[in-house]
Amino acid sequence: xxxxxxxxxxxxxxxxxxxxxxxxxxxxxxxxxxxxxxxxxxxxxxxxxxxxxxxxxxxxxxxxxxxxxxxxxxxxxxxxxxxxxxxxxxxxxxxxxxxxxxxxxxxxxxxxxxxxxxxxxxxxxxxxxxxxxxxxxxxxxxxxxxxxxxxxxxxxxxxxxxxxxxxxxxxxxxxxxxxxxxxxxxxxxxxxxxxxxxxxxxxxxxxxxxxxxxxxxxxxxxxxxxxxxxxxxxxxxxxxxxxxxxxxxxxxxxxxxxxxxxxxxxxxxxxxxxxxxxxxxxxxxxxxxxxxxxxxxxxxxxxxxxxxxxxxxxxxxxxxxxxxxxxxxxxxxxxxxxxxxxxxxxxxxxxxxxxxxxxxxxxxxxxxxxxxxx
Amino acid sequence: xxxxxxxxxxxxxxxxxxxxxxxxxxxxxxxxxxxxxxxxxxxxxxxxxxxxxxxxxxxxxxxxxxxxxxxxxx
Amino acid sequence: xxxxxxxxxxxxxxxxxxxxxxxxxxxxxxxxxxxxxxxxxxxxxxxxxxxxxxxxxxxxxxxxxxxxxxxxxxxxxxxxxxxxxxxxxxxxxxxxxxxxxxxxxxxxxxxxxxxxxxxxxxxxxxxxxxxxxxxxxxxxxxxxxxxxxxxxxxxxxxxxxxxxxxxxxxxxxxxxxxxxxxxxxxxxxxxxxxxxxxxxxxxxxxxxxxxxxxxxxxxxxxxxxxxxxxxxxxxxxxxxxxxxxxxxxxxxxxxxxxxxxxxxxxxxxxxxxxxxxxxxxxxxxxxxxxxxxxxxxxxxxxxxxxxxxxxxxxxxxxxxxxxxxxxxxxxxxxxxxxxxx
Numbered sequence: 001x002x003x004x005x006x007x008x009x010x011x012x013x014x015x016x017x018x019x020x021x022x023x024x025x026x027x028x029x030x031x032x033x034x035x036x037x038x039x040x041x042x043x044x045x046x047x048x049x050x051x052x053x054x055x056x057x058x059x060x061x062x063x064x065x066x067x068x069x070x071x072x073x074x075x076x077x078x079x080x081x082x083x084x085x086x087x088x089x090x091x092x093x094x095x096x097x098x099x100x101x102x103x104x105x106x107x108x109x110x111x112x113x114x115x116x117x118x119x120x121x122x123x124x125x126x127x128x129x130x131x132x133x134x135x136x137x138x139x140x141x142x143x144x145x146x147x148x149x150x151x152x153x154x155x156x157x158x159x160x161x162x163x164x165x166x167x168x169x170x171x172x173x174x175x176x177x178x179x180x181x182x183x184x185x186x187x188x189x190x191x192x193x194x195x196x197x198x199x200x201x202x203x204x205x206x207x208x209x210x211x212x213x214x215x216x217x218x219x220x221x222x223x224x225x226x227x228x229x230x231x232x233x234x235x236x237x238x239x240x241x242x243x244x245x246x247x248x249x250x251x252x253x254x255x256x257x258x259x260x261x262x263x264x265x266x267x268x269x270x271x272x273x274x275x276x277x278x279x280x281x282x283x284x285x286x287x288x289x290x291x292x293x294x295x296x297x298x299x300x301x302x303x304x305x306x307x308x309x310x311x312x313x314x315x316x317x318x319x320x321x322x323x324x325x326x327x328x329x330x331x332x333x334x335x336x337x338x339x340x341x342x343x344x345x346x347x348x349x350x351x352x353x354x355x356x357x358x359x360x361x362x363x364x365x366x367x368x369x370x371x372x373x374x
Numbered sequence: 375x376x377x378x379x380x381x382x383x384x385x386x387x388x389x390x391x392x393x394x395x396x397x398x399x400x401x402x403x404x405x406x407x408x409x410x411x412x413x414x415x416x417x418x419x420x421x422x423x424x425x426x427x428x429x430x431x432x433x434x435x436x437x438x439x440x441x442x443x444x445x446x447x448x
Numbered sequence: 449x450x451x452x453x454x455x456x457x458x459x460x461x462x463x464x465x466x467x468x469x470x471x472x473x474x475x476x477x478x479x480x481x482x483x484x485x486x487x488x489x490x491x492x493x494x495x496x497x498x499x500x501x502x503x504x505x506x507x508x509x510x511x512x513x514x515x516x517x518x519x520x521x522x523x524x525x526x527x528x529x530x531x532x533x534x535x536x537x538x539x540x541x542x543x544x545x546x547x548x549x550x551x552x553x554x555x556x557x558x559x560x561x562x563x564x565x566x567x568x569x570x571x572x573x574x575x576x577x578x579x580x581x582x583x584x585x586x587x588x589x590x591x592x593x594x595x596x597x598x599x600x601x602x603x604x605x606x607x608x609x610x611x612x613x614x615x616x617x618x619x620x621x622x623x624x625x626x627x628x629x630x631x632x633x634x635x636x637x638x639x640x641x642x643x644x645x646x647x648x649x650x651x652x653x654x655x656x657x658x659x660x661x662x663x664x665x666x667x668x669x670x671x672x673x674x675x676x677x678x679x680x681x682x683x684x685x686x687x688x689x690x691x692x693x694x695x696x697x698x699x700x701x702x703x704x705x706x707x708x709x710x711x712x713x714x715x716x717x718x719x720x721x722x723x724x725x726x727x728x729x730x731x732x733x734x735x736x737x738x739x740x741x742x743x744x745x746x747x748x749x750x751x752x753x754x755x756x757x758x759x760x761x762x763x764x765x766x767x768x769x770x771x772x773x774x775x776x777x778x779x780x781x782x783x784x785x786x787x788x789x
Contacts, residue, residue: 399642
């Protein structure tokens, strides 16, 4: 029998989640101690907030958000370069909507659009590729942002550009990889995370093996989780259960979409087009081998290499705690700017811009400090 | 960081498919998957199908919930 | 006022999106300079008396792209939107003005289509378009056509709506599904290419609203959740007040297709524009009666009580999720963009 809509709808069943809520409360009581779980993926952050899970978790279970928000971890220098590119003549800058409001050192893509630059939002890299084919006399730059879920789609577009000789299409990459970031977090001395909720869609590409080191080397449990409410509740329960039994394990809760071997076609494409390099994560610094660079054989489609442009000297806002927030070392509430100078309308750091950034999620979904009479 | 939605493939032409989700339709790329056929459910991200959804596994996950529910009701 | 800090600032799309930035622009620039008691209330229509007859007076501009969309067009939108701004103040809409700014080069047949649509809508709604203006601007100076309207209506004795009438325990009713208009319009814009059968809910609400005005002072407040959506309008309602709103997620009607569209693109239906919806804040004892009356009308078939006025928190909108949790529903920040992450 085939997959069906009804089956999928079962993952949003509120009766089931309420039962799990009780189980979670019970098991948290049995564990007693303070437990901190980190959801790595920004989409998980949003899903968690939207479902209201945080308001029903027991007191001793804390969820903190990690660095899996591509908007939050893309450095200022990248935004500044994108902005400078958009100011060139005969150039169309294409981007996912996510990047539009991210503040660079002194501007943002949204602001540049108001100044008349040709900046277009697309849903897919292929839409940007189409724009390139339709505008042969202009350079079309696509902002390649995102993790292993998105990188293969960009790799495909680059391969198409080469195969079909669409020479006016190029990509400015800022793709980053999750496992090196997890290693970085696990190695950190002051990290107090008892378990990781791992990104479901990144895992559809990379499979389950890349997380094994968390258990083998660091004895931290992790659950690869789906995004529906039942997935989230179930994943939290599983992590608590592992903690109770003091058994570090990887669990693939999202097995309906995540295969052990991941997606070999996607992985091969990435391998063909990209190579690993050290990468700067905004607010954290350099994480070795955590970024993707376009290989030399595709150099003519690499906007970083092929287009010369003056970029202003990048400056990070002083005092902004985004870096610590995305590592789970600080809460948005600890940041001196939070909800005062730094709000979603006038963000100082990227965590407030991204709808998945911890700070915006905290602000919108109601974990503000007292202020504004709220 | 990855908005991925479970969509049904209702039409297919080589490596292009039409996906349907809650009544919405869109042309999507099947270039990242082998062996997709009409009627399959896939995860859609940024215009591409990135993985097939497995019915057996979906049932297993829901069954796991049922087992959890049973524990403590014994 | 032009200060040193805003002398280089530009107006962005987010200033027109109906959320926080729009409100700020209105408060700091317009309200600050045009100060008067009537404007200061910042309601959908201005309400004042002329020789003891209470009048509602509203103005609006329509710049929508594309100008023809599933379920309507810019002309129908202009007439309905203006009527609705009057109706939510409890007024009977009577007269409209219509001023057009047309981009050089627009096909006459398109203009004709729009005007016929306005005529048809006005006739159905029994309002008259009594005055107007036409300007043509150079190609590139306007996007095909912009329509500016104003409207006048009269308010009967005994009907006096306003935020100050709202009391703890009052119920919040909406006449149907949210997000239809925005979904229809966004999906028909080039670049996203999602095919959907969702049509805009563009409609005039004067008849629907007049069917419940007999409850007089038990109807406290009404608004139509246009740009910025349900979330924004409710936030505006509670802003500065000593009450809050608690919504029930399960009760908020959303079409399956609209949910799908939002999931695919990362939108939230609470923030999407509607053009045929009204939120009513009513005394709890008549809420069910109102619901029954609304449901008999084709524009109210899916009406629901979606929440209530609470003293649990002030100046905020909260939502009880279907999963047993609670979260805050903040105002729209600026324009919502689609996302993949």
